[in-house]
Amino acid sequence: MEWLHTLFFGGGIAHAVLILALVITLGILLGKVRIGGISLGITWILFVGIAMSHFGMTIDGEVRQFVQEFGLILFVFSIGLQVGPGFFSSFKHGGLTLVGCATAIVLLGVAVTYVIHLATGTPIPTMVGILSGAVTNTPGLGAAQQAYADATGYNDPTIALGYAVAYPLGVVGIIFSMIFIRYALHVKFEKEDEGLAALSDEKKLAAKVSVEFTNAMLDGATVEHVRELINRQFVISRILHADGEITMPDADSTIRVGDRLWVISRAEDSEAIVAFLGHRVEMNDEAWGNNTPDSVLISRRILITKPSINGKKFSDLHLRTRYGITITRVNRAGVDLIPYQGLELQVGDRVMVVGTEKAVAKVADVLGNSLKKLKQPNLVTIFVGIALGVLLGSIPLMNVPQPVKLGLAGGPLIVAILIGRFGTHFHLVTYTTMSANLMLREIGIALFLAAVGIGAGDGFVDAIVGGGYRWIGYGVLITVVPLLVVGIVARLWLKMNYYTLMGLIAGSTTDPPALAYANATAGNDMPAVGYSTVYPVVMFLRVLTAQVFILFAL
Structure with missing residues (x-):
């Protein structure tokens, strides 16, 4: 039975494929479990990877790094291709107010993160991981890890650890913020329906x-x-x-x-x-x-x-x-x-x-x-875009003190948005069916989360016992404070419809479980409209601020 032990705890391509497949399968199955109507969804892959790595089922570092980066590229590129046509139009038809509020939430979250860093002395790379987990933004995690690796030549496991610790209460905190604003400001759905009719x-x-x-x-x-x-x-x-x-x-x-x-x-x-x-x-x-x-x-x-x-x-x-x-x-x-x-x-x-x-x-x-x-995939556009995205992400933009690059998250994301919007000018067929885009995106994020979890498993328990439990509290503050401050301002001073406000909150944290809760609560598509309006800009800002924050600390 030595071959079986080698297959699970040894090395090689077969071992790596088996571990990745098991991590993703178990993570997806656990993601179907709901507690109080809330599920962590595909993020369970990260926790399963951490658990299996903790018990010795790891994969070769170079293989894991390739899977992680290629999965991230597939994920962010498919997102950019999807939101590209609506990226620039999101600034029109009243969307500028929503985008402004979402931008304020992003920047206020960064400010809260930095204040916690100053008050507690927690290293900035760790805090950026906590920030990404608190706002449930996986591309931000990938961007932070890529920026740190490019600048230093090695990985900081506390970035992924901070993300994993802060994520669960991040999902809960986002939904809690919606509920708190509803009851604290005495929102009545009947009046919201009247306002919705006027905006229809x-x-x-x-x-x-x-x-x-x-x-x-x-x-x-x-x-x-x-x-x-x-x-x-x-x-x-x-x-x-x-x-x-x-x-x-x-x-x-x-x-x-x-x-x-x-x-x-x-x-x-x-x-x-x-x-x-x-x-x-x-x-x-x-x-x-x-x-x-x-x-x-x-x-x-x-x-x-x-x-x-x-x-x-x-x-x-x-x-x-x-x-x-x-x-x-x-x-x-x-x-x-x-x-x-x-x-x-x-x-x-x-x-x-x-x-x-x-x-x-x-x-x-x-x-x-x-x-x-239309059912035939346009692979030329996808791989030309990925190549251009990697090229753009590798260009040094400035030196402060390390070269600032868009990286393997920012470069493909920007190129995909531009192709999605302007690709027809160059006779590129940018159309993909929703199912094909979703498949590409889900495969990418699954590979990325599995690789990140496997890489972070060594030392996860020691990090929690050694003081990492405090990161949970830091994450709650980063989640709740920006959402409540901006949400209350948007409601009281900007007179924003509550349904749209729920979409703003979910979109500013790019959190699908929160959007699902908002849609079920509202019973209409206004939360989805608000979510899709701010999502492209927020996704871009989350990736960009994560990298800038990391480089600021170096």
């Missing part, structure tokens, strides 16, 4: 409205002339003439008083457009479709799947002039956008096309409309 229009970028044209000054004007006068983005999808005929207009179509128009516009512009054209009338989508004589016009959502269309503008395709169709909406990642000639299309977009059945079929051939093609 802001979440929808495209609105459909039926209008009776009564502006006699523009009787006989063309659609293009009316659009120039209003100077707002909108599309007239169909015209119901006085004789009952429904037509699909183009730029040269004329509008007569008494015509009814089906207008697609941004929600915030719809009232102004209606007031200019005439007055609103009640006609639902079925009425417009069912009144079409002989079903001449149909509407269909077409999926863009041809790589040759990626990055092209509507003006490049000339779909209206070639096929006589109208594009009324573009759906990207669940959000309806108003089409205009300069809008750049991406693989994965769904466009609403109105026209004859024959014309719509031709447009479908041009755009692709093949769901099967």
